[in-house]
Amino acid sequence: xxxxxxxxxxxxVREHVAALEAGGARTTTVRRASELAEVDGLVLPGGESxxxxxxxxxxxxxxxxxxxxxxxxxxxxxxxxxxxxxxxxLDGGKDQQTLGGLDVTVRRNAFGRQVDSWEEDLxxxxxxxxxxxxxxxxxxxxxxxxxxxxxxxxGRLGAGPAAGRIVAVRQGALLATSFHPEIxxxxxxxxxxxxxxxxxx
Ligand code: GLN
Numbered sequence: 288x289x290x291x292x293x294x295x296x297x298x299x300v301r302e303h304v305a306a307l308e309a310g311g312a313r314t315t316t317v318r319r320a321s322e323l324a325e326v327d328g329l330v331l332p333g334g335e336s337x338x339x340x341x342x343x344x345x346x347x348x349x350x351x352x353x354x355x356x357x358x359x360x361x362x363x364x365x366x367x368x369x370x371x372x373x374x375x376x377l378d379g380g381k382d383q384q385t386l387g388g389l390d391v392t393v394r395r396n397a398f399g400r401q402v403d404s405w406e407e408d409l410x411x412x413x414x415x416x417x418x419x420x421x422x423x424x425x426x427x428x429x430x431x432x433x434x435x436x437x438x439x440x441x442g443r444l445g446a447g448p449a450a451g452r453i454v455a456v457r458q459g460a461l462l463a464t465s466f467h468p469e470i471x472x473x474x475x476x477x478x479x480x481x482x483x484x485x486x487x488x
């Protein structure tokens with residue numbers, strides 16, 4: 288059984304731990320490089336990406352994490368976690384950096400002030416093919432403004448003013464969603480990520 292860590296500097300850590308366990312993983316929280324070194328996969332939770340970015344540097348985790356991503360560590364980023372995985376960021380905070388890895392441009396807080404949250408039933412390629420769509424909950428969420436040709440589009444908004452926008456992507460061992468499956472009790476996205484981790488063991 289793979290050991291999947293949840294980066295526990297800020298954000299909704301407990302919800303991801305629970306979803307990963309429901310999805311068949313052993314779990315641990317990650318706050319230091321020695322803990323990062325132990326895991327077979329990692330979740331970057333939702334929260335505030337500017338804070339997580341700053342704390343990654345304070346805790347001396349930024350460089351070790353970039354190195355593990357470059358080596359092929361499976362990582363799933365949700366919302367703020369998607370922002371952290373993006374190679375390019377629009378509307379980032381002052382001095383905000385990303386870890387990178389995903390060949391995408393992500394727009395932070397993309398739904399705008401009027402739409403702080405959004406909810407939609409979303410089919411996800413390779414994840415909901417044999418079942419109902421996921422209940423996708425977006426909270427001050429980013430979206431993918433554009434994606435490189437090696438990036439697989441897993442989900443797009445189907446309705447509303449932002450219809451057609453990309454909100455779930457995969458590239459190699461990296462998976463990212465703009466929304467928060469960990470708060471809906473549907474463990475299919477986490478189960479899919481755990482399967483990605485198993486494949487790399
Ligand atoms: N708006 C947050 C950010 O910029 C992300 C929100 C979330 O993770 N729910 O990091």
